[in-house]
Amino acid sequence: MVTSPSMVEYDNVDIAFQFKDGRKVVADTEVAYLLPSDSTEVERLRLNHNLWKLMLGGLFKSPLAESLEKGITVLDVGCGPGFWTRDMALLYPKSQFIGIDMANVFITADLPSNVQFHIVNAAKGLPFENASFDFVFQRFLVMGFPTETYKHSVQEIKRVLKPQGKIEILELVNHYTDPSPAFSKISSWIDQALSARDMDSYIGDKISSFLQEAGFHGIKDINYSVPIGWGGQVGDLYLAIQRLALPAVGVMVSQLASVTNEEYKRTSKEALTVTDQFHSSTRFRLICATK
Numbered sequence: 001m002v003t004s005p006s007m008v009e010y011d012n013v014d015i016a017f018q019f020k021d022g023r024k025v026v027a028d029t030e031v032a033y034l035l036p037s038d039s040t041e042v043e044r045l046r047l048n049h050n051l052w053k054l055m056l057g058g059l060f061k062s063p064l065a066e067s068l069e070k071g072i073t074v075l076d077v078g079c080g081p082g083f084w085t086r087d088m089a090l091l092y093p094k095s096q097f098i099g100i101d102m103a104n105v106f107i108t109a110d111l112p113s114n115v116q117f118h119i120v121n122a123a124k125g126l127p128f129e130n131a132s133f134d135f136v137f138q139r140f141l142v143m144g145f146p147t148e149t150y151k152h153s154v155q156e157i158k159r160v161l162k163p164q165g166k167i168e169i170l171e172l173v174n175h176y177t178d179p180s181p182a183f184s185k186i187s188s189w190i191d192q193a194l195s196a197r198d199m200d201s202y203i204g205d206k207i208s209s210f211l212q213e214a215g216f217h218g219i220k221d222i223n224y225s226v227p228i229g230w231g232g233q234v235g236d237l238y239l240a241i242q243r244l245a246l247p248a249v250g251v252m253v254s255q256l257a258s259v260t261n262e263e264y265k266r267t268s269k270e271a272l273t274v275t276d277q278f279h280s281s282t283r284f285r286l287i288c289a290t291k
């Protein structure tokens, strides 16, 4: 059995939260993330985790199943509640898993002993020694890391990976294919909000180049397109996720984009009711590579 990497001492700031429109959000200038950190958001992330198990036909794409069976060390950056971390830990009991997130939304039920969660502001670096992990996973930080922080995160992941260690990043691209007018507007408001925080709607399309610049090799970049409310089980599930995602994103958009709360709510309602007429999809990218 491998042992879990220990954390180095780090400045673990107590991140402040506040309530906006009944949702719990960060109230700390050190954190760019503006989506809520509350139980409704945990439910969205649970459904999203189920969606991606369906999309990938499993939990990851890197060629690691055999090593995970034998026992390796794995880090999940910005793990949220940690559904991925927990499922991986249950599936691979000889491996050790650490999930880090700036918000304490970690699940506590059915946690096996080979998983640990820690509150960490990953924008400040990863509090682990060089070469601590065999595999680092990072999923959906497009609305959390400004561009420079994203690049730095990739470099930090490389630092904490062992030689030949694997990185895997799954990211949403804020771009709808065949959008309804309502989804077009929502996408442009999200873009405005992200730009206001130096974040990039299209960062998913640039991750391969960040990995290349950081010196990773064997980079694989896979495109996914997820239908919203059409095309069967995946589309239905993604529509259910959108019903929770649009209000969550609304908290960020109403602070940082030029749209009123009322207009955003009206447009969201429209977006969710016409999905069978427009056959819109969202783009995602999964990038894996080796140190």
Ligand SMILES: C[S@@+](CC[C@H](N)C(=O)[O-])C[C@H]1O[C@@H](n2cnc3c(N)ncnc32)[C@H](O)[C@@H]1O
Pocket (backbone or CB within 6 Å): 031, 032, 033, 037, 045, 048, 049, 077, 078, 079, 080, 081, 082, 083, 084, 100, 101, 102, 103, 120, 121, 122, 123, 124, 138, 139, 140, 141, 143, 144, 145
């Ligand atoms: C969209 S959620 C995705 C969570 C998880 N990766 C998943 O796929 O379910 C983004 C997560 O990133 C976390 N996050 C945002 N900024 C962060 C930061 N600076 N340091 C650590 N976690 C951060 C948020 O708290 C949130 O849990």
